[in-house]
Amino acid sequence: MNTHNNKLQAVLFDVDGTLADTEQDGHRVAFNAAFRQFGLDWSWDIELYGDLLQITGGKERIRHYIERFDPSRLNQNDLADWIAGLHKTKTKYFEALMESGSIPLRPGVARLIQELRQQNVKIAIATTTTMENVVALLKSTLGEASLDWFAVIGAGDIVPAKKPAPDIYLWVLDQLQLPAHQCIAIEDSENGLHSAVSANLQTLITVSGYTLSQNFDGAAVVLSDLGEPDKPFTQISGKPTAEKCVNHTMLSQLLSVQSR
Ligand code: XBP
Ligand code: MG
Numbered sequence: 001m002n003t004h005n006n007k008l009q010a011v012l013f014d015v016d017g018t019l020a021d022t023e024q025d026g027h028r029v030a031f032n033a034a035f036r037q038f039g040l041d042w043s044w045d046i047e048l049y050g051d052l053l054q055i056t057g058g059k060e061r062i063r064h065y066i067e068r069f070d071p072s073r074l075n076q077n078d079l080a081d082w083i084a085g086l087h088k089t090k091t092k093y094f095e096a097l098m099e100s101g102s103i104p105l106r107p108g109v110a111r112l113i114q115e116l117r118q119q120n121v122k123i124a125i126a127t128t129t130t131m132e133n134v135v136a137l138l139k140s141t142l143g144e145a146s147l148d149w150f151a152v153i154g155a156g157d158i159v160p161a162k163k164p165a166p167d168i169y170l171w172v173l174d175q176l177q178l179p180a181h182q183c184i185a186i187e188d189s190e191n192g193l194h195s196a197v198s199a200n201l202q203t204l205i206t207v208s209g210y211t212l213s214q215n216f217d218g219a220a221v222v223l224s225d226l227g228e229p230d231k232p233f234t235q236i237s238g239k240p241t242a243e244k245c246v247n248h249t250m251l252s253q254l255l256s257v258q259s260r
Contacts, residue, residue: 008252009182010122010151011112012172012201015129017188017208020103020137022129023053024209030093031058038086042070050210056128056191057162059087091130098136105141106206108226108233108245113142117149119248124152126172126185126196128162131155152176164191169199184251186226190214202254204246207236220254 016022028049035042042065044052055064062083066073076082097103116123125134134155138146147153152175159167173180185196188208196203197218205222207214216222221238227245235241243250 006182006255008121008184008248008255009178010124010176010184011116011251012124012126012169012183012185012196014185014187014189014192015125015127015134015137015155017211018106018186018192018206019109020105020141021208022103022133022137024049026094026097026103027058027090027129030090030097031062033093034086034090037089053189053210054191056164057156058090058130059083060162062086091132094133095136098133098140101140103137103140106208106225107231108228110142111228112226112246113146113149115248121248121251122151122176122178123149124154124172124176125150126154126168127156128168129155130157163189164194164198166195166198169196169201173199173201182255184220184255187219190216193219204251204254206233 013019016027020026024046028044028046031044032042044065052061052065055061063079066079073079113123127134131153134153135147142149152172154168154172154175159165159171161167169185173183176183180200183201185192185199185201185203186206187193187196187203188206189211193203193205193216202220203218205216205219206225207222216237219238221241222236223246224234224236227233229245232244233246241250241253
């Protein structure tokens with residue numbers, strides 16, 4: 001193991017489950033609305049959706065569902081196009097949900113983003129979700145100008161292999177022109193952790209409703225959320241810290257502890 005004393009240069013945020021709790025009341029609801037519009041009798045309840053989240057990416061998730069629950073559709077020769085059309089409709093519903101402002105950012109997200117900007121640490125996004133969804137979420141929570149705060153936004157099909165493959169993180173690092181040991185990833189899921197760790201990133205986990213009981217071995221630290229000064233996070237694992245909420249100091253310490 002090499003030890004570096006690197007200055008923190010960038011923080012790479014996952015979106016779904018990390019910036020906001022978008023899965024249960026956002027993506028799931030949008031999928032079901034699209035199914036209804038397409039005349040399908042499919043309905044993804046909260047529990048089933050939790051299982052389906054093992055498959056990252058909406059189009060990939062729909063195909064997986066067909067393989068398991070509606071396999072006769074696999075014979076459809078325009079299946080990929082049909083899935084793409086259904087998924088496009090789902091994206092429209094998701095965007096509308098975000099525009100209605102029904103999903104807030106998780107605790108500490110807006111605070112940490114502002115602090116990093118003040119400290120001249122770059123912020124970036126690495127997500128499997130579709131770019132339109134990222135834009136809609138950022139606009140509805142942080143305002144339109146926030147799109148320019150992010151040095152790089154890596155989203156959706158920009159890389160062929162979605163998380164847990166490292167590709168999206170490697171793509172974002174490449175765009176940032178930064179080595180992994182000067183950056184930190186913030187994730188909420190096991191698939192996301194694997195993706196970030198495979199790209200050699202130290203990874204901070206904030207667990208979300210669907211990911212609470214997942215295996216986060218390999219994470220630098222696992223927390224309930226990013227915390228606020230008056231509402232500290234709960235630490236689930238990792239080296240104890242004196243900080244009460246995730247801030248520039250804490251992220252810098254995580255980076256200097258060890259590097260992969
Ligand atoms: C999020 C996902 C996404 C969303 C749906 O994973 O898997 O697929 O559920 O988005 P992560 P799309 O938080 O690890 O990036 O339907 O736009 O694919
Ligand atoms: Mg996530």
